[in-house]
Amino acid sequence: MKAAPEPPATRTALSAARRWVVKVGSALLTNDGRGLDMTMISRLAQQVALLRGAGCEVVLVSSGAVAAGVVRLGWPRRPAALHDLQAAAAVGQSILLQHYEQAFQRHGLATAQILLGHDDVAARDRYLNARGTLTTLLRLNVLPIVNENDTVATEEIRFGDNDSLAALVANLIDADALLLLTDQDGLFDADPRLQPGAQLLTEVDVHDARLDGMVGDGGALGRGGMVTKLRAARLAARSGTQTVIAGGRLDDVIQAVTRGDSVGTWLRNGRQPQSARRQWLAGLLQLGGRLRLDDGAVHVIRESGRSLLPVGVSDVEGDFRRGDVVACCDERGREVARGMINYGASEARLIAGRSSAAIPALLGYAGDEELIHRDNLVVADFHD
Numbered sequence: 001m002k003a004a005p006e007p008p009a010t011r012t013a014l015s016a017a018r019r020w021v022v023k024v025g026s027a028l029l030t031n032d033g034r035g036l037d038m039t040m041i042s043r044l045a046q047q048v049a050l051l052r053g054a055g056c057e058v059v060l061v062s063s064g065a066v067a068a069g070v071v072r073l074g075w076p077r078r079p080a081a082l083h084d085l086q087a088a089a090a091v092g093q094s095i096l097l098q099h100y101e102q103a104f105q106r107h108g109l110a111t112a113q114i115l116l117g118h119d120d121v122a123a124r125d126r127y128l129n130a131r132g133t134l135t136t137l138l139r140l141n142v143l144p145i146v147n148e149n150d151t152v153a154t155e156e157i158r159f160g161d162n163d164s165l166a167a168l169v170a171n172l173i174d175a176d177a178l179l180l181l182t183d184q185d186g187l188f189d190a191d192p193r194l195q196p197g198a199q200l201l202t203e204v205d206v207h208d209a210r211l212d213g214m215v216g217d218g219g220a221l222g223r224g225g226m227v228t229k230l231r232a233a234r235l236a237a238r239s240g241t242q243t244v245i246a247g248g249r250l251d252d253v254i255q256a257v258t259r260g261d262s263v264g265t266w267l268r269n270g271r272q273p274q275s276a277r278r279q280w281l282a283g284l285l286q287l288g289g290r291l292r293l294d295d296g297a298v299h300v301i302r303e304s305g306r307s308l309l310p311v312g313v314s315d316v317e318g319d320f321r322r323g324d325v326v327a328c329c330d331e332r333g334r335e336v337a338r339g340m341i342n343y344g345a346s347e348a349r350l351i352a353g354r355s356s357a358a359i360p361a362l363l364g365y366a367g368d369e370e371l372i373h374r375d376n377l378v379v380a381d382f383h384d
């Protein structure tokens with residue numbers, strides 16, 4: 001048998017990616033904004049199932065609720081009024097998920113519905129909750145399907161932008177890569193709907209300022225277009241994620257992109273995931289408090305990259321809430337790490353120095369066994 005050709009070296013960041021966020025836009029999933037394209041849903045399900053079968057973790061971010069709702073309500077077109085859009089989304093979301101559940105069931109995959117708002121990612125306690133649910137679903141081999149919580153969203157539903165939500169999900173779960181599937185083959189040097197001679201860009205630096213002059217909006221349907229996709233790629237890059245924009249109608253496009261083939265546009269992010277994430281977390285918030293760690297805890301978080309358990313903490317300073325960022329100091333008061341803490345200050349004081357197994361008895365409920373999960377912990381020398 002002939003060996004498969006090696007993917008081009010430049011796209012190894014994609015072929016090596018294990019955790020993917022795949023976003024499917026309205027332009028692809030709906031028949032020009034009216035009704036769901038069932039063939040597209042089953043083709044997507046097949047490709048996502050193959051990606052899962054190849055050992056990758058996948059979160060799907062899917063639009064389409066408004067379009068499905070408009071058809072179910074018998075409306076002739078997508079409404080303009082905000083409350084009508086929200087009502088249509090509420091009707092359509094369950095239909096959308098029903099179709100996905102059926103399509104993925106054929107491949108032996110269970111699905112879960114996640115409705116998120118931007119505030120859920122910005123508020124620290126909800127960030128931890130959303131992250132915990134998504135990563136647990138991934139561990140359970142369930143496919144999370146995310147959409148905007150349109151009942152409470154205003155700007156995003158009006159402008160039809162699920163791109164930035166997909167980027168926030170990529171930040172939330174530290175995705176290696178984000179794939180934005182749309183109706184065009186990728187990012188062109190001008191909007192191909194307006195300029196038929198526009199050229200497809202196969203690889204660009206996500207931070208290249210010249211791109212801003214090339215992207216346009218989504219046209220008459222009032223969608224986000226490439227403006228929101230470029231913004232999303234930059235947002236995702238903050239936590240080290242690579243982004244590809246590709247045409248969802250191309251055969252086996254998900255397999256081609258994830259293999260590292262030269263399809264669509266790769267918006268290259270030159271920053272190392274670790275340092276991008278460190279900078280993002282460090283700059284995210286003001287410090288809410290300080291923990292003093294014993295030598296053993298300093299050693300394991302530094303040398304083994306482990307989570308911080310309550311047992312390694314000898315003192316808790318400050319008045320912080322679950323999800324705040326706290327400094328972790330050694331016995332001499334030097335800051336050795338910074339992280340987003342799973343407990344508020346009073347609970348942290350109750351469990352500090354104790355085994356995680358004692359948490360239910362100490363607090364009256366079974367919370368996280370880590371005080372700071374290793375994924376939310378940045379080990380470095382910080383200077384205030």
Ligand SMILES: Nc1ncnc2c1ncn2[C@@H]1O[C@H](COP(=O)(O)OP(=O)(O)O)[C@@H](O)[C@H]1O
Nearest residue numbers: 025026027182188190191216218223224225226
């Ligand atoms: N430089 C560009 N390259 C490709 N498409 C562009 C560009 N500028 C604007 N567009 C428009 O963006 C549209 C895709 O965005 P949108 O309709 O919001 O899709 P989705 O629903 O998939 O998010 C394309 O149909 C195209 O007309």
Ligand SMILES: N[C@@H](CCC(=O)OP(=O)(O)O)C(=O)O
Nearest residue numbers: 025026063064065066160162
């Ligand atoms: N959340 C809404 C609209 C979001 C939307 O259309 O976004 P996009 O696919 O980026 O154009 C829906 O599911 O219909």
